[in-house]
Amino acid sequence: MEGGVDHLAHERNKAQFDVEEMKIVWAGSRHAFDVSDRMACLVASDPAFKKDNRATLGRKELFNNTLRKAAHAWKRILELRLTDEEAAKLRSYIDEPNFTDLHWGMFVPAIKGQGTEEQQQKWLPLANTMQIIGCYAQTELGHGSNVQGLETTATFDPQTDEFIIHSPTLTSSKWWPGGLGKVSTHAIVYARLITDGQEHGVHGFIVQLRSLDDHLPLPGITIGDIGMKFGNGAYNTMDNGVLRFDHVRIPRDQMMMRVMQVTREGKCVRSSVPRQLIYGTMVFVRQTIVSGASSALSRAVCIATRYSAVRRQFGPQNGGVETQVIDYKTQQNRLFPLLAAAYAFRFVGEWLKWLYTDVNQRLQANDFSTLPEAHACTAGLKSLTTSFTADAIEECRKLCGGHGYLCSSGLPELFAVYVPTCTYEGDNVVLLLQVARFLMKTVSQLGSEKKPVGTTAYMGRVEHLMKCHCSVQKAEDWLNLNTILEAFEARAARMSVAVAQKLARFANPEEGFTELSPNLVEVSVAHCQLIVVSKFIEKLQQDIPGKGVKELLEMLCNIYALNLLHKHQGDFLSTGSITSKQGSLANDQLRSIYSQVRPNAIALVDAFNHTDPYLGSVLGRYDGTVYPKLYEEAWKDPLNDSVVPDGYREYIRPMLNNQLRNARL
Amino acid sequence: MEGGVDHLAHERNKAQFDVEEMKIVWAGSRHAFDVSDRMACLVASDPAFKKDNRATLGRKELFNNTLRKAAHAWKRILELRLTDEEAAKLRSYIDEPNFTDLHWGMFVPAIKGQGTEEQQQKWLPLANTMQIIGCYAQTELGHGSNVQGLETTATFDPQTDEFIIHSPTLTSSKWWPGGLGKVSTHAIVYARLITDGQEHGVHGFIVQLRSLDDHLPLPGITIGDIGMKFGNGAYNTMDNGVLRFDHVRIPRDQMMMRVMQVTREGKCVRSSVPRQLIYGTMVFVRQTIVSGASSALSRAVCIATRYSAVRRQFGPQNGGVETQVIDYKTQQNRLFPLLAAAYAFRFVGEWLKWLYTDVNQRLQANDFSTLPEAHACTAGLKSLTTSFTADAIEECRKLCGGHGYLCSSGLPELFAVYVPTCTYEGDNVVLLLQVARFLMKTVSQLGSEKKPVGTTAYMGRVEHLMKCHCSVQKAEDWLNLNTILEAFEARAARMSVAVAQKLARFANPEEGFTELSPNLVEVSVAHCQLIVVSKFIEKLQQDIPGKGVKELLEMLCNIYALNLLHKHQGDFLSTGSITSKQGSLANDQLRSIYSQVRPNAIALVDAFNHTDPYLGSVLGRYDGTVYPKLYEEAWKDPLNDSVVPDGYREYIRPMLNNQLRNARL
Numbered sequence A, B: 001m002e003g004g005v006d007h008l009a010h011e012r013n014k015a016q017f018d019v020e021e022m023k024i025v026w027a028g029s030r031h032a033f034d035v036s037d038r039m040a041c042l043v044a045s046d047p048a049f050k051k052d053n054r055a056t057l058g059r060k061e062l063f064n065n066t067l068r069k070a071a072h073a074w075k076r077i078l079e080l081r082l083t084d085e086e087a088a089k090l091r092s093y094i095d096e097p098n099f100t101d102l103h104w105g106m107f108v109p110a111i112k113g114q115g116t117e118e119q120q121q122k123w124l125p126l127a128n129t130m131q132i133i134g135c136y137a138q139t140e141l142g143h144g145s146n147v148q149g150l151e152t153t154a155t156f157d158p159q160t161d162e163f164i165i166h167s168p169t170l171t172s173s174k175w176w177p178g179g180l181g182k183v184s185t186h187a188i189v190y191a192r193l194i195t196d197g198q199e200h201g202v203h204g205f206i207v208q209l210r211s212l213d214d215h216l217p218l219p220g221i222t223i224g225d226i227g228m229k230f231g232n233g234a235y236n237t238m239d240n241g242v243l244r245f246d247h248v249r250i251p252r253d254q255m256m257m258r259v260m261q262v263t264r265e266g267k268c269v270r271s272s273v274p275r276q277l278i279y280g281t282m283v284f285v286r287q288t289i290v291s292g293a294s295s296a297l298s299r300a301v302c303i304a305t306r307y308s309a310v311r312r313q314f315g316p317q318n319g320g321v322e323t324q325v326i327d328y329k330t331q332q333n334r335l336f337p338l339l340a341a342a343y344a345f346r347f348v349g350e351w352l353k354w355l356y357t358d359v360n361q362r363l364q365a366n367d368f369s370t371l372p373e374a375h376a377c378t379a380g381l382k383s384l385t386t387s388f389t390a391d392a393i394e395e396c397r398k399l400c401g402g403h404g405y406l407c408s409s410g411l412p413e414l415f416a417v418y419v420p421t422c423t424y425e426g427d428n429v430v431l432l433l434q435v436a437r438f439l440m441k442t443v444s445q446l447g448s449e450k451k452p453v454g455t456t457a458y459m460g461r462v463e464h465l466m467k468c469h470c471s472v473q474k475a476e477d478w479l480n481l482n483t484i485l486e487a488f489e490a491r492a493a494r495m496s497v498a499v500a501q502k503l504a505r506f507a508n509p510e511e512g513f514t515e516l517s518p519n520l521v522e523v524s525v526a527h528c529q530l531i532v533v534s535k536f537i538e539k540l541q542q543d544i545p546g547k548g549v550k551e552l553l554e555m556l557c558n559i560y561a562l563n564l565l566h567k568h569q570g571d572f573l574s575t576g577s578i579t580s581k582q583g584s585l586a587n588d589q590l591r592s593i594y595s596q597v598r599p600n601a602i603a604l605v606d607a608f609n610h611t612d613p614y615l616g617s618v619l620g621r622y623d624g625t626v627y628p629k630l631y632e633e634a635w636k637d638p639l640n641d642s643v644v645p646d647g648y649r650e651y652i653r654p655m656l657n658n659q660l661r662n663a664r665l
């Protein structure tokens, strides 16, 4: 990668598998690898995309800099005639949230999903060429998770054939939409539809916000940025905005009418298009979030793993060179499960791509049977993978000791920019409760003719799962992936059934659901962990070429599963899915797999194929030249512009000279 | 607190206990409450201490602003003739890390602990009047946890009666010391002592760094700031520094000689003062960290609790006002254990204050018998409480949904400034390994005449604890604190014994310790959780006046313990300390205590007595006026200075007009 010495060469030489083949597995296909690799290099080699000094910039400079990069990216996309796939990759490697994320990620898909043919024909060409820039304005100051509680109104005025968009209260101010604060010209605004004095639920409307001539907000519209968010740089490159409407009029045909229409007379008419279509988009968005989790996690793990091989601390009693901290079993026990999870999430993300195609094909064929299951499973996986990843990034930071706390480690920003993923697109706890609802329904229908499908198919074997015994007798027995799978199935099924039985004791089922919600959340987690484990195992049943590649993936699968089994031992033991003895053997086996993975650790993170500029971390440098670069970075801080700091004469000297008494501070 | 309406008044009216009395309990004594309250008000009412716009400042402005506040604080301390206790409180309420933390917290105590009488007489008056400003320079770029690995050298030159302080390598650069980068005039520098060509271990030396005339670094000294750290504002108000020595000479009498002296001839002579004295300081510093954990946690919990009572989401099917999110059992299950932990850590911190006095008295009397136990216990409690608090602050942020991600919530900065506590003063994992070493030694000595003391006294009852049975038969039985205590003792003892038995199977004990270190860390955690639970229970055995105060504290103690019991159910079950049935009953009991605590939640966080300025959170405002204030705050962002953003003409308009092709970006 760089010109100098590779301080990690000895680590790379130890690898027992074909890294280049692993890169293909990680990317998903040779084609995907090619695209990623080309786009990553394009960004890494273009000085316009540098992100060096992000942490020290003030808000305005930071934001201005992001606008510049977004414009430059669009210019390059046009010049190089990049495909949509390439353009999306390019944007992700720029690694800086901005308004185009919402434009391409929410505004355009919303028009495609909720707009009629005509609406699509009118708006998509404008959006696809960025002649308009759109955002997604759903959340309000007082209303988030509960979309049905939104207060913004869209009242049909039959006199003029218009909707009047209005913010009746302070809490109805739109609040959070990305790209809204300073950039977007248009928004999909969610509002309560009112015609003829009657409410008809919440719907989406395309509303122009700013003049295309001078960018000023249109009459009746107040917009601004909602202020600083977590961290330096991080999400502060995004103009999350506030928006108020004072009786703003829009033409009737700017309501998104694919599913429901308002006629010239103000009548609401359902179209023949099934409501369920919106689920398609949801599956799509959540699939990208799960893939995003594996990407973010892979970056953090790559940094922590490389630095753990560089960092030495304590060591042989007889003096000599200190021990690499990656050789400590506690370090391995904290780090390797995160490495394994990065791969696990990658494969479950890949499977979700397949699920999305499958759901869409079924929707075309008017087959809605798998929708609830697909919905629950994507909700659960979004929650599980993002919560895990957020915690894991912070753990990677701690794994780097003091130096992880420096912005130059890249980890603080990675964390700060990642954590809202646990909240947006569905609060993670609210999502788990939705999963639980679906699971309880599934349990209640067991034995009926409605057979559990997809990721709940295992529930069909509930009788067996309630009474099966784990066969493990010695540590190595845990290498058997079927044994692991059955333990996870038994745990999930038994927890579901147990809480369903508790629920049944409540006269009012809703009350029971509320009362037992903490338990229900645990059931959902058990179910979702099972999905991830089972998809990893399915992946391993495929043909995977390359020397040692499959063997390493098997070890990672074992680590992922056995670490969970240990962490949630309480679940496994209390449901009798395993015995204490078996739990202890699992732990022994886990430690011995760590030793096998150890020589491959650096190569396993190399397989993510992250460039140094993308990682943006001195600790995670490919060549391991950590200390000279840390030292170099330090001097760039603005505080080092002068040897004596600005406030010396005014604040420090009078203190030292005992002359503060008369100072005006 | 503020003039307007109290939107949380209805919550406060529900409280079933005497808040004013609880404030005294929280503070520790009426005197401590008085001091805290006065100092908090002093800071809150002084506009010079405002911290409004910290998140938007560039590094230089931010730092300059901190220098101003530090000078103002010192001025006020002198003017008001504050006591040391008052001054320390004042500084903590200013709530902004700065060089004086290290001056008072490390430099002065190091001189007291490691300096001879003469050295103290020379340096303390200078330090106490801030005629010199000192920092604590131990960590190096390449060396942290392993202090014995430091590379900086202090070579005695008998010709001139001086030490030559030198940085032989890049990795020997001092790196991290707070206050070093821009402010300190002096430092305690840790270096390898070399006399007559022989090494004599690492010792502390007082080194002047900067001229007292013009603040320039003295000849041979290179100093700078190490650059931006995690978060906005946060720890960036501190000038953590880098420092290199090029053969810098200091007089011999600037080696800290209380324990070991170097004579005029260059001979090393141990003094009669026992080495163990340094442990006293360590106990002291760690005690302040544990108290600090309860303070930080109390702030986060206060914000999340108040906002959870204001925030409404979803609700009764029949329409009407939405449900306060604090009424959701999942929210309670996430929040109330953190509230309980804040109180638990408070009490264990209070107990550590006693321990410090006890240790010191024994040291005076040359009784070192309790030192290893005191050392292990403070190491473990530092680790346990800081790791928990760091995670808990982030959980509180998530409990606030999207709005928690705004800097105006106060939570991002609270997190960013808190997390390094897990790393400094001993990396939390390294500390737990030290605890484990002590526990294994304790187990190995069971049955000998050496009886386990203090927090390990329960090990003396190991025979009973190995075979006792938990007596719980119905949920309410878990209200019995002795039952809880015994379950925690049994779990900790059995885990210790189990891993000790595993260790015994290794031919080489060190190898066994390394191999089993992940298990050992879990044993330490179990032991430390037991300490916290038992100190909470001891607190409840005291006389606690005030209507309902003790009852509420009992509930919190139950919540703290039963939540841990559930989270670590695997430990309790695998050691047979409780049965699955009992585990499930504990969970039932926990939920029912949540309901009892619920009406008292707001009053329980009011008892922390945090002022609004100290909390620095719109979401945590005492009066619950969240939405109007969030809205108001937003407009203060620099991005809102103009309606159309700076980059519009250059970057946005050309994009919208399809004119990027020719733009130079």
Ligand SMILES: Cc1cc2nc3c(=O)[nH]c(=O)nc-3n(C[C@H](O)[C@H](O)[C@H](O)COP(=O)(O)OP(=O)(O)OC[C@H]3O[C@@H](n4cnc5c(N)ncnc54)[C@H](O)[C@@H]3O)c2cc1C
Pocket (backbone or CB within 6 Å): A102, A136, A137, A138, A139, A143, A144, A145, A146, A175, A176, A177, A178, A235, A240, A420, A423, A424, A425, A426, A427, A428, A429, A430, A433, B311, B313, B314, B325, B328, B330, B331, B398, B399, B400, B401, B402, B403, B405
């Ligand atoms: C960085 C960022 C970007 C965003 N971008 C956009 C955007 O582009 N467009 C847009 O419209 N919005 C956007 N949002 C808003 C986001 O979608 C919401 O914040 C999210 O939906 C969560 O809702 P909330 O904030 O109301 O949380 P709340 O629902 O208020 O959550 C508060 C707490 O209540 C709990 N809770 C809520 N309901 C229940 C329940 N029924 N049972 C149990 N517990 C419950 C939650 O678990 C949480 O602990 C963004 C937010 C962020 C942080």
Ligand SMILES: Cc1cc2nc3c(=O)[nH]c(=O)nc-3n(C[C@H](O)[C@H](O)[C@H](O)COP(=O)(O)OP(=O)(O)OC[C@H]3O[C@@H](n4cnc5c(N)ncnc54)[C@H](O)[C@@H]3O)c2cc1C
Pocket (backbone or CB within 6 Å): A311, A313, A314, A325, A328, A330, A331, A398, A399, A400, A401, A402, A403, A405, B102, B136, B137, B138, B139, B143, B144, B145, B146, B175, B176, B177, B178, B235, B240, B420, B423, B424, B425, B426, B427, B429, B430, B433
């Ligand atoms: C904000 C901040 C302020 C600071 N202020 C000061 C100051 O004023 N003065 C000063 O001298 N220093 C200061 N420090 C430095 C601080 O004391 C060190 O960072 C701390 O001691 C941790 O050491 P490290 O960074 O070398 O971590 P490392 O020891 O390198 O830790 C890296 C990883 O290795 C693991 N590890 C290390 N040893 C072992 C082992 N034996 N077994 C298993 N795992 C191991 C750790 O658990 C961690 O996961 C500060 C640091 C920070 C972040």
Ligand SMILES: [Ca+2]
Pocket (backbone or CB within 6 Å): A055, A056, A057, A058, A059, A232, A233, B055, B056, B057, B058, B059, B232, B233
């Ligand atoms: Ca900044």
